[in-house]
Amino acid sequence: MQNIYVGLGSNQGHRFDWLQKAVDLLFEEVGRLVKISSVYQSPAIGFEGDDFYNAVVHMETQMDPQKVLAALLDIEKRLGRVRSGSGYNARCIDLDLLSYGDLELDTDTLTLPHPQIQNRRFVLEPMVEIQANWQHAALKSSAEDLLKATTDNSKLIRLSKWLRNPINDLDLARLKYIAIEGNIGAGKTSLASMLARDFNGKLILERFKDNAFLPEFYKDPDRYAFPLEMSFLADRYQQLVEQATQYDLFSDLVIADYDRFKSLIFAKITLSAPEFVLYQKFFHLMHREVPRPNLYVYLGQSTDRLIENIHKRGRDYEQSIAPDYLKQIHAGYQTYLKSGEIGSPLCRIDITDMDFVKSRKDYLTIVRRLMAH
DSSP: OEEEEEEEEEOSSSHHHHHHHHHHHHHHHTOEEEEEOOOEEEOOSSSOOOOEEEEEEEEEESSOHHHHHHHHHHHHHHTTOOOOSSSOOOOSOEEEEEEETTOOEEOSSOEESOTTGGGOHHHHHHHHHHHTTOBOTTTOOBHHHHHHHOOOOOOOEEOSOOOOOGGGGOOGGGGOEEEEEESTTSSHHHHHHHHHHHTTOEEEOOOGGGOTHHHHHHHOHHHHHHHHHHHHHHHHHHHIIIIISSOOTTOSOEEESSOTTHHHHHHHHHSOHHHHHHHHHHHHHHTTSSOOOSEEEEEEOOHHHHHHHHHHHTOGGGTTOOHHHHHHHHHHHHHHHHHTOOOSOEEEEEOTTOOTTTOHHHHHHHHHHHHTO
């Protein structure tokens, strides 16, 4: 994930509306909007024309710099900008990639940081507003220092009307408590983390790294299955009781990358019949106090993709996981989902042909599926 800054400008037609449309498309296609500056009115520079409305946005994106540039040009084109000849002229929308992390780049199509940042008050004032400590990678100066030193003495007017962040239209917080479930390698932790980051949610992640039995289980399942499942049962119970039921002053939303019934699904596969009977007794005694999620999300994934994801994330003890074991887990989840025991609204999403980590479109498709519940 890279931090980028994009400058926006318009001096034709309904200038504020053009900026808002551009912000909406940046959100849809480029990445997360971290901060949006105020809108500033500034005089046209380099040609005679109406005043501009300008703003700067701070974003996070998975796209490389050239793809970001291509997306900005495409947004301009779709909003009706027509580039004619060289030099400055009036335009309904102008989008500039100002910086991409601390990258310095100089190609025929893209220079980073933007070569005119230090000479443009209409960039520096909104930049200082949202991130005064931003550092120019080439000049080694902060936005605040560049503003003090600029020779651009243009008089800017700060508007009282604010651009809207489109994420505020997606009220995921109303769901209160979401559990993300699925097979090993389905992407539960990735999705839960992204949702918690974007919607200011309290994140609960399964503490598998702290389980000393897990690596041993994959080496000798018969010997370590029961202590493994009991340790997971105790830890999941403790974590959900402590965190899912605890009021958080700073967040109205809780997102977990597992549900309490995961314990039963895996235990039924790994334990012998007598062990599972005993395990069930412990489970039902302990989990009476554990809250049910307001939305249970199941991520469906093909076995081939699961194996691919497991290999990519590179946990040594998982590399020996067999496809048949994943198919058993899949069957266990399907039985559970059909049993009616969930007690929560169910949202099933087949992500076999999706890559929500790299594809903004896929990610927002999932978010909107959740919003439909």
